[in-house]
Amino acid sequence: MSRRKVDKTFKISSIKDLPCGTYGKAMQLTETMEGWRNEAPIIDEKTCSLCNWCYLVCPEGVIYQEDKKMKIDYRFCKGCGICAKECRKKCIIMEREEK
Amino acid sequence: MKTKLEQEEYFYGHKGCAGCGGSIAVRLALKVLGKNTLVVLPAGCMSAVGFVYPQLCFGVNALISPFASTGAMLSGLYVGAKALGLKDVNVVGFAGDGGTADIGLQALSGAIDRGDKIIYICYDNEAYMNTGVQKSSLTPYGAKTTTTPAGDRIHGGTYGRGSTSVKKDMFDIVTAHNIAYAATASIGNIPDYIRKVEKASKMQGTSYIHVAAPCPTGWGVESSDTVAIAKEAIDCGLWYLAEYEDGEYTLNRDVKEFTSVKEYLKKQNRFKHLTDEDIVAIGCQRDKKWKSLRKKAQ
Ligand SMILES: Cc1ncc(C[n+]2csc(CCOP(=O)(O)OP(=O)(O)O)c2C)c(N)n1
Ligand code: SF4
Ligand SMILES: [Mg+2]
Numbered sequence: 001m002s003r004r005k006v007d008k009t010f011k012i013s014s015i016k017d018l019p020c021g022t023y024g025k026a027m028q029l030t031e032t033m034e035g036w037r038n039e040a041p042i043i044d045e046k047t048c049s050l051c052n053w054c055y056l057v058c059p060e061g062v063i064y065q066e067d068k069k070m071k072i073d074y075r076f077c078k079g080c081g082i083c084a085k086e087c088r089k090k091c092i093i094m095e096r097e098e099k
Numbered sequence: 100m101k102t103k104l105e106q107e108e109y110f111y112g113h114k115g116c117a118g119c120g121g122s123i124a125v126r127l128a129l130k131v132l133g134k135n136t137l138v139v140l141p142a143g144c145m146s147a148v149g150f151v152y153p154q155l156c157f158g159v160n161a162l163i164s165p166f167a168s169t170g171a172m173l174s175g176l177y178v179g180a181k182a183l184g185l186k187d188v189n190v191v192g193f194a195g196d197g198g199t200a201d202i203g204l205q206a207l208s209g210a211i212d213r214g215d216k217i218i219y220i221c222y223d224n225e226a227y228m229n230t231g232v233q234k235s236s237l238t239p240y241g242a243k244t245t246t247t248p249a250g251d252r253i254h255g256g257t258y259g260r261g262s263t264s265v266k267k268d269m270f271d272i273v274t275a276h277n278i279a280y281a282a283t284a285s286i287g288n289i290p291d292y293i294r295k296v297e298k299a300s301k302m303q304g305t306s307y308i309h310v311a312a313p314c315p316t317g318w319g320v321e322s323s324d325t326v327a328i329a330k331e332a333i334d335c336g337l338w339y340l341a342e343y344e345d346g347e348y349t350l351n352r353d354v355k356e357f358t359s360v361k362e363y364l365k366k367q368n369r370f371k372h373l374t375d376e377d378i379v380a381i382g383c384q385r386d387k388k389w390k391s392l393r394k395k396a397q
Contacts, residue, residue: 004111010153027158029112036117056289057326059115059122061108076111080118080315081323094323 003064003073004029033060037079039094043070047091054083054092104130104293109158115148118322120312120329121222122148123286125193128220131296132189134159137176141203142166143195144229144314145222169194169203170210173217189300191218196237197227199309200267211276211305218299218306221269224314232317236267239337240384241377242369244317249372261372265384269309274343279304281343285311287329291340291351311338319368328366334358336385339392350396360385 010030012018019025043054048070055063055070062073063083084092109129115122125145129136138161140146146163149156164172169192177190194203199221207219226244227233234244243249243261251258273281280302284292292310299306311332313325320328332338335358340351361378364370373381 004108004158006112012153023162024152024155026155026160027109027111028153028155030153031112033112033114056127057123057286059117059119059126059325060113061111061126064106078117078322080325081321082118082326085323086326 003075006030006032006075008032032075033078034075037077037097039079039081040074040077040097041072041079041081041083041092042095043072044091044093045069047089049089051088054087057082057086105133107134107158109134109136110149111156111158112154113148113156114151114154115144116314116316116322118315118325119144119148120286120314120325121145121193121195121224121228123289123326124220124222124292124310124312125149127289127293128191128193128296129157129159131293132191132218132300135185135187136160136189136191137180138162139164139169139172139176139190139192141169141192141194141198142229143198144224145193145195147229164192166198167202168206169198170206170208170219173219174210174213174215177215177217189218190216191220193220193222195228195235196221196223196225197233197235199223200236200269200272204272207273207307208276211273211278211307214279214304216303216305218296218308220296220308220310222310222312223269224312224317225266226314226317228314228317234262236264237269238262238264239266240264240381241364241373243372244369260377261369268388269307270341270343273307273309274348277346278307278343280306281308282306283309283311283339283341285329285333285338285340286313286326287311287331287333287338288340289326295342317369319371320366324366328363331358331363331366335360335363336389337363337381339389341392341396348392348395350392353393353396354389357385 110126247262282295
């Protein structure tokens with residue numbers, strides 16, 4: 001599945017770049033959220049049963065199943081730890097990130 | 100789980116706190132309702148974290164409404180979509196507890212009265228979180244907020260005990276309107292919540308879903324514990340799962356033996372100050388509530 005694209009080069013250089021009226025494009029992403037994180041979830045593929053529970057409980061929607069694997073879009077994971085706590089197989093650990 | 104959720108994410112890259120319960124409720128509802136959905140968000144965390152220009156995190160057509168107007172704008176969008184001949188669109192609002200039970204109550208009442216095919220979802224985090232945790236009428240008895248502080252240096256020496264009023268029951272208020280469909284839900288029971296959103300999308304009239312959505316920031320729990328604490332609220336009987344359809348009440352889960360209210364409360368910073376007496380009082384409120392719930396669902 002394709003993940004949402006981010007345009008980090010987006011810049012407002014003049015008032016003309018601002019949307020006309022109080023609206024803008026749907027799903028316009030210009031920055032990522034990995035800097036919010038202290039710990040990152042790591043899924044142990046061997047014990048994971050692909051039950052999709054972590055996918056459901058994630059507030060960010062960053063966990064998804066692809067090619068019979070659970071994957072994480074680390075660009076937007078804030079490291080809240082809900083997935084690790086809720087995984088019934090206990091196959092997700094939170095690993096401290098070095099900055 | 101049987102329900103088919105859309106693969107696509109329609110609420111992505113938002114700036115909600117890590118572990119935010121409200122964003123789980125919004126994200127999942129949009130995955131049930133899909134691309135052809137029009138969304139109304141009044142002032143509150145979900146609009147504040149979803150639209151921080153230029154980061155715009157809704158993948159469907161989403162509008163911010165004036166605080167008091169979620170219900171009115173939902174009706175307007177519904178008739179607008181109809182006038183344009185749009186088919187199979189869902190019109191959904193996500194309002195907080197303050198935006199629903201206090202500020203937007205009359206607009207919601209009017210919308211239910213008109214009976215348009217709209218879905219109103221109240222994500223209840225039990226205070227005005229976006230402005231820094233002020234008490235709303237859905238803040239439970241005893242909870243510490245910035246406007247209901249706790250401690251012995253409050254009000255010239257009288258001991259502050261947190262909120263002194265009991266949580267308003269929005270489910271009762273809404274069902275008293277004879278609404279087409281109403282339900283309570285929780286992010287502590289996701290399959291149940293998804294089923295209810297799906298059901299609401301198939302109703303012909305107005306639907307109201309009240310989803311408990313803990314806020315780690317305002318409640319004082321770990322970011323990893325929001326789903327677990329929501330589940331514990333159901334287990335100890337301080338939240339309930341029910342439905343109302345065609346004038347009939349259903350209690351989705353009649354909890355036979357409640358877990359400890361004290362344990363649930365003491366895990367949260369906002370209840371740390373409670374005395375044993377306060378906790379007994381909360382237990383009594385719970386028992387009274389369940390008596391009336393069971394009577395209605397008979
Ligand atoms: C008319 C009006 N009054 C006050 C505000 C300030 N305000 C913005 S968000 C907010 C809190 C909303 O609380 P709630 O509805 O419970 O949603 P939450 O932030 O908890 O998600 C307030 C008071 C406003 N935007 N408009
Ligand atoms: S303050 Fe609470 S409701 Fe608001 S974004 Fe943070 S966790 Fe979510
Ligand atoms: Mg709130």
